Amino acid sequence: MLPDHQFLRIPGPSPIPPSVQRAMNQPMIGHRDQETKHLLHSIQPALKPIFGTKQNVLIMSGSGTASLESAVVNAVHPGDKVLVIVTGAFGDRFVQICAEYQIAINRHDVEWGEAVEPGAIKDYLKNHPGIKAVFATFCETSTGVLNPIQELGQIIRQHSDALFIVDGVSCVGGVEVKMDAWAIDILISGSQKALMLPPGLTFAAVSERAWKVIEKNDRPSFYLDLTKYRDQLENDTTPFTPAVSLLFGLKQMLELIEQEGLEEAFARHRQMMNMTRSAFRSLGIPLLTSDKAASPTTTAIRPDDFDPDILRNVLKKEFNLTVAGGQKHLKSKIFRIGHMGYCSPADILQTISIIEVALRKIGKQVELGSGTRAAQEILLSGGS
Amino acid sequence: MLPDHQFLRIPGPSPIPPSVQRAMNQPMIGHRDQETKHLLHSIQPALKPIFGTKQNVLIMSGSGTASLESAVVNAVHPGDKVLVIVTGAFGDRFVQICAEYQIAINRHDVEWGEAVEPGAIKDYLKNHPGIKAVFATFCETSTGVLNPIQELGQIIRQHSDALFIVDGVSCVGGVEVKMDAWAIDILISGSQKALMLPPGLTFAAVSERAWKVIEKNDRPSFYLDLTKYRDQLENDTTPFTPAVSLLFGLKQMLELIEQEGLEEAFARHRQMMNMTRSAFRSLGIPLLTSDKAASPTTTAIRPDDFDPDILRNVLKKEFNLTVAGGQKHLKSKIFRIGHMGYCSPADILQTISIIEVALRKIGKQVELGSGTRAAQEILLSGGS
Structure with a gap:
């Protein structure tokens, strides 16, 4: 590495x-x-x-x-x-x-x-x-x-x-x-x-x-x-x-x-949220929150067929990518991706594409590139 | 400058x-x-x-x-x-x-x-x-x-x-x-x-x-x-x-x-204190504290024939050297030199020699180099 x-x-x-x-x-x-x-x-x-x-x-x-x-x-x-x-x-x-x-x-x-x-x-x-x-x-x-x-x-x-x-x-x-x-x-x-x-x-x-x-x-x-x-x-x-x-x-x-503009920064955060949510939807991995309740700065994912902490370990060990786990009663039930501050839509594409590889490594049969493609489509459509 | x-x-x-x-x-x-x-x-x-x-x-x-x-x-x-x-x-x-x-x-x-x-x-x-x-x-x-x-x-x-x-x-x-x-x-x-x-x-x-x-x-x-x-x-x-x-x-x-050693760091601070005090004594400018009460990290000087804030202004404006003034009832009566942390005896020589020039600029008739020499003597003697 x-x-x-x-x-x-x-x-x-x-x-x-x-x-x-x-x-x-x-x-x-x-x-x-x-x-x-x-x-x-x-x-x-x-x-x-x-x-x-x-x-x-x-x-x-x-x-x-x-x-x-x-x-x-x-x-x-x-x-x-x-x-x-x-x-x-x-x-x-x-x-x-x-x-x-x-x-x-x-x-x-x-x-x-x-x-x-x-x-x-x-x-x-x-x-x-x-x-x-x-x-x-x-x-x-x-x-x-x-x-x-x-x-x-x-x-x-x-x-x-x-x-x-x-x-x-x-x-x-x-x-x-x-x-x-x-x-x-x-x-x-x-x-x-x-x-x-x-x-x-x-x-x-x-x-x-x-x-x-x-x-x-x-x-x-x-x-x-x-x-x-x-x-x-x-x-x-x-x-x-x-x-x-x-x-x-x-x-x-x-x-x-x-330099960026405050409105543009807000739009960037909404876009990163939409890209992340769309990617996991496309991968068939459930999100914790509804669209209406979702925050532009953090997305929580609640997998139903793998242990999120095992995924987090692979991400950390093999890619030095850190995502957060769950707290209190959601410990080991969710993982959380921060997309805030110094983070761009391009960083989200990278994050999703790394996660797809890691999912395969832990035995979850996802279609490689499908989450990334969903995020790319949001980006291309300018959707925020 | x-x-x-x-x-x-x-x-x-x-x-x-x-x-x-x-x-x-x-x-x-x-x-x-x-x-x-x-x-x-x-x-x-x-x-x-x-x-x-x-x-x-x-x-x-x-x-x-x-x-x-x-x-x-x-x-x-x-x-x-x-x-x-x-x-x-x-x-x-x-x-x-x-x-x-x-x-x-x-x-x-x-x-x-x-x-x-x-x-x-x-x-x-x-x-x-x-x-x-x-x-x-x-x-x-x-x-x-x-x-x-x-x-x-x-x-x-x-x-x-x-x-x-x-x-x-x-x-x-x-x-x-x-x-x-x-x-x-x-x-x-x-x-x-x-x-x-x-x-x-x-x-x-x-x-x-x-x-x-x-x-x-x-x-x-x-x-x-x-x-x-x-x-x-x-x-x-x-x-x-x-x-x-x-x-x-x-x-x-x-x-x-x-790397330095804790004892050596303490000795350096005592030495910087002694150099500073000796310099002002030699310049004939009174110190606020007795030797016994003096701190190895800060020296307060209480001039009896010039305004310390005028000296501080010249130091700041002409040399970008910042020393502190007095607080509360000692405001405009003392100035304070910090000699702590990332500060060496060589820095004290420089500080004193700058202050000597500034003193002459505000009309105080000190013998140039006399304070510096006193500090050098402490340094040479290893006095801490």
Whole structure:
């Protein structure tokens, strides 16, 4: 096998573009120097449209979970009733965080692999007044489901006074989101998914409505205190030493998104999703999600006649191609392909054609090239 | 001025070695893959001696403050009485964090520029039984003071049952520390100082005694919950997606420390301190701290006949040499030179000789070369 040749097709971390790598190679600078101020200042105008907001996008150093927790500790008062929509492992993470903080949790569970039904949330909110916040996962990484955030936002605003808090870690940058227009109050993301950076930065954009709630909250917090980040960002700085090399990369990543165009990036992600789904359909291997619930950034496949972990082992060992397995009760039942960030339709053709070979190696009698051809047809038709 | 040529001599972030930069350029890998497990596994044996401990060194993604806060939320129960030794801005940060968390704070203030007197802490502990934790800053970045942590550890263990919690962010890797032998219970550090990495990783090593306290603490925390990091590290993984590119760098940084030798690295830092101090003495420009209180990683200079910020401006504009100013009430009264991490005695000669030129440019009549000569003499004598 050719050394130093690898394919990372998991739902994050995702591959790093060469120009982002080069940008991160800049010599270190002082975090309180003018250079860092200029950097932070120049980042905001390009970052806001990706979140679909006029608000500043707060930048914290840490994992995505740090931002998820910051939303909980800043925007939910002790004793508040909240509704957590759980469509997979990351919805469950919101539950775990809320459970730490003496919050009255109502959980709305949806079968893994399905998206939440907005009508059910409407009914719930009508029958349960006094919900202070609704938590939802935009793309549920564990299943490849994209939840209908736009409709949820409308319903929540119409039928409650709850804040709408959205985990967009595994899709912001890869799918359209209009935080302000869709009535999202806190939108979280992370650097290592569709945003084409290494892990280590996490983002939170906060609505005016949410700031009003946050300012009245006296729950203790220091590192995760969002007001500190907001106030310092107004002076183009951060409350704590930021991950400077990742900021260099962030700046360059924003250039790449500008070069491609945000709409074009969204279309590319939809196309990669359609190519992947069409390929497995053509191969006769079942998908976990319906077309309607499918995410443009991650596809979960649920084979009915082979062990996905055996396929993953062959892919890894013989091609250095990494795809993800299933989590929790879907462990050894599904495998997941990440097609987000620095990943193109051409990469999907390669991924599918490798998988076809590997399927034959594990004894699954597929017609070689049939999945690839299905993906090629989507590509030729421009279908996104 | 030669473009793309800069000198970063602040007390962190510090410059990045080329081989560490190259290491961070590796293609991204999955954070749950074997590669990451091997990486985390291989890091521990080399990291522990730097902290002087047999404990695992927990690795979090975030700023140093995240680890400082983790020590507070994990190891101090609500209502506990603590003693915070404040010798500058970072001692004060411990006070701010404790103040968020309903902790009964006793602060022991020391004049900025001086180290704490261990005898005073002994007396305090004798007269104030029931102190549950003592917080101290090892190197106080804001003044260039190195506090006598070894003696403090002895005194605290002898005269109390308090946990000893030490902020070693700006010196671990540059000065000797024996966490286990010195009776330190939690030792914190950060990636961007003597450890030669970009900011974005922070470290916490925890004693058996401290784990016993932590396990009984039910204060809410999720991202900063140290038991999560401990438990996952036993399986060579992390509870949340780590800053993978910085882990690549960390591994290479540890190789560099092994190549040099830890004792040799400590000696180099002492030598750089002695060279810097001798140079300013010879130039007749006062130092902020006494020899006894001086840190091997940072030197603060307190000029009595020129504005340090004017000097800093000339250094930045004409040489692209960055040194730090003063913080809080020492603003515009001192400047600080960082000599830590990827910085050699030869770099100190260059720094001093540039500063001599800049001093003449701002009208300070120093004898050119006299500071450099004093530093050279230290270097020739091998004095560390």
